[in-house]
Amino acid sequence: MADSGEKQLDTARTARAPGQCNKPLSQPPHALSPEQTITELGANLERGLDASEATRRIEEYGRNELSQKKGVQPLKIFLEQIFNAMTLILVLALAASFAVQAWIPGGILGGLIVLNIFIGYLQTLQAEKTIDSLRSLGNPSCQVYRDGKTITVQTSEVVPGDVVDLSTGDSVPADIRLVEATNMEADEALLTGESVPALKNPKLVLGPETGPGDRLNVVFSSTIITKGRGRGIVFATGMFTEIGLIATALNETSRSGAQVKAKREDGREPSVWTWTADGLLVAWAAVAEFLGLTVGTPLQRKLSQLFLIILGIAILCAIIAIAANKFDDRKDIIIYAITTAVGTIPVSLLLVLTVTMAAGTKKMLERQVIVRNLSSLEAIGGVTNVCSDKTGTITQGRMIARQAWIPGLGTYSVEPGNDVYNPATGQVTFAPLQPIDRKSDPEDSDSSSDFVTGAIFNLAEELTSKSALEGYLNVASFANLATLEQEPEGWQARGAPTEVAIEVFARRFGRSKVELSKSTKAQWREITEFPFDSDVKHMVKDLEVVIQFTEEDFGGIANNIQSLLESAEIA
Structure with missing residues (x-):
């Protein structure tokens, strides 16, 4: 593994075109169409790579890992x-x-x-x-399409030409040329410094010299998918990825300019005195x-x-x-x-x-x-001063829904606790007013003491007693791609910060997309999803109602049918 990483590091130090793969293609993948990229990489979108071919490519290109120094050497x-x-x-x-x-x-x-x-x-x-x-x-894994089926493999085993499926919350295992994408956004702050996720479009064909921040048809290794889903072809792994190029630059030690070989402008070999001077300078640099x-x-x-x-x-x-x-x-x-x-x-x-x-x-x-x-x-x-070009580079990227106004009902307000992802923390209050009716407080603009009429201590009872709130939370749960899970180390959320905040608010009342559509007692089943579009300003989901009958229900239906038959005979 160490030898492979050192080999990748030495090869990656050589000049290569921006955005190229382990073995350069005719053009960088972002300058090729999806079909051309698939052809030049020898990929197969229908079946993916065979297991034997994937093994051969690991031997050829090395494992998908950044070169690391040897372990502890006392x-x-x-x-x-x-x-x-x-x-x-x-x-x-x-x-x-x-x-x-x-x-x-x-x-x-x-x-x-x-x-x-x-x-x-x-x-x-x-x-x-x-x-x-x-x-x-860390032992990351990803979803790879091989031998006609989707399997989970270690990120280090991904090779150029692999077909990788990506969804919300996934960490991108390598540099990937997208061939399909549905409302996909990726957080690329570690490469570009932009706090706003980049919206991806696989249909674009860009110029060869396009910078990483403008390659909207490519997702980069170690970035996070914050929204949507997609599929793409791996074209660069290990030290050949954009993050690998940064690692290469960090691994290079600064040397004195004396180590550069002297060359005469006329092309002739340097003189003995020149070689001697260069040798002394190199020796002094080493000392x-x-x-x-x-x-x-x-x-x-x-x-x-x-x-x-x-x-x-x-x-x-x-x-x-x-x-x-x-x-x-x-x-x-x-x-x-x-x-x-x-x-x-x-x-x-x-x-x-x-x-x-x-x-x-x-x-x-x-x-x-x-x-x-x-x-x-x-x-x-x-360090005496920290300069930042925008707040997004130093903030946590976490949001919380502080107020929710339901027309005809009123406004729910949330006082958050220390953990913004924990739906059980913080107090929820209700006021039968609109947010615009709130009186301004010149001393504290965030004060809402004159706006709140009472705290809610039983959120489940609040949900069952107000149908408008139930409908509001159903929409908030379904029109949402974020996920919220409770793990041993605490509550973990995946997805865009805005959608996570909406999901946490719905969870406060016991509403979640999983319980509504995927549990054994699900009330709806998802059929079709039309993702959010910035032009129409909304997303649409086609649902069907799931009707569940118990044994008592079937017994009552049978008795009703029997009564109808008897009435018909008498008539």
């Missing part, structure tokens, strides 16, 4: 704590102390170095193990990266630079101390020179910094934030 973490500029400078001072048999200063310095290494090692190892354990929690001068957070780079400067000052002080004694090689003079040099090095700075960051990590863990690397706290602490 030895690597331990070596990273030792081989850095700050620790190596302290080790040099320790070696110098032991060389002249300055055991007490050397012992104190050695203890500080060991303590610093192990604190950093244990904190980093614990964070890496926590992050690694989170990878095993600077090893010492931490060009990598890490700003704080890490500044500390590395500080310790190198201090090392130079320490060596200069040692030379001055020896020169003042006419370069005499007596032991006491050498000990004095080393003591002077070591005294200039803040040996406790690294320890204090590590302990401080460890304390910050523990504090963030109490607030349910996992810190993978101690140095990341410095980057977080350096």
Whole structure:
């Protein structure tokens, strides 16, 4: 799996046209019609891929996964704590102390170095193990059409050419060219930053250079279907998806421009001096990266630079101390020179910094934030302002129905609780007025104390006693594609935020689409659905009434028929 991911990463680094698939087609799929895409990908919309063909394509293209680094490597973490500029400078001072048999200063310095290494090692190892354990929690799956039937497979087993069925609440497993869509909208905020879901249209054929935000005939990996349903053909998986390209850019390390090969404008081979200069620059870039001068957070780079400067000052002080004694090689003079040099090095700075960051990590863990690397706290602490182009990028995207006006009846108001998806929280009140009749309150525009006539404590009884409310909630339940389910971790909702808010309001009174049309005591059965259209401003569902008879009902009907027959005989 790791080898496959690394192979995908290396291949994905090569240039490719925007929106192309694992193996480039004649045009990007968004610039092809659905029929052309199916033909070039070797897909079969009627039967889907065969199991053997799907297996072959997994071997050819690799698994549908983003490349990941290897698991927890304790030895690597331990070596990273030792081989850095700050620790190596302290080790040099320790070696110098032991060389002249300055055991007490050397012992104190050695203890500080060991303590610093192990604190950093244990904190980093614990964070890496926590992050690694989170990878095993997610096991996503999707609906794929293979061998003439719809089956559920792991997302990692999806291959180019697969026919995938998508519905409200699904996470898109790969980049997919849509061939069918019914009122489908997808939340693509992670790619485009747009908080409003994008309405998809599979019939569109766009230009090859169309950007991801304007590809309305394509859905992208890791985005969420917020509304409608559809079917499409997978054309890109793993590191070849749009989200994979972002991962590729994040995995690339910044290198010095010295690593670029020098080329003469006239096309001739560079001279020996040019090669030598380039080699020195590359070597310096490697040394600077090893010492931490060009990598890490700003704080890490500044500390590395500080310790190198201090090392130079320490060596200069040692030379001055020896020169003042006419370069005499007596032991006491050498000990004095080393003591002077070591005294200039803040040996406790690294320890204090590590302990401080460890304390910050523990504090963030109490607030349910996992810190993978101690140095990341410095980057977080350096944030002073957060700029956003729109509220949708930082809001939760959750809505709640606060008021519902039923003509001829009145207005129901909801005071929500902490969990907006829980229909059992919050108080429902009723007033036999229209919202427009509410008196304004200059001190608090949200106050409705003069508008509410009374709280409702028995919502089920309210529903049975008012037929207008029952009809209103029936429409709210059926003309809705959102789903609301109670799971062990709490209430979970899927669908567009507006429809979720309407579904939660209907559930407060015990009304839901599942109970009305899909349960054993269902009153209606859905026949046809005409999805919401922005032109007509409504959606339509064709329903049929389900009539259920009990044994007593059948007995009463039989008695009535018998009475009719007897009356006919007498007549």
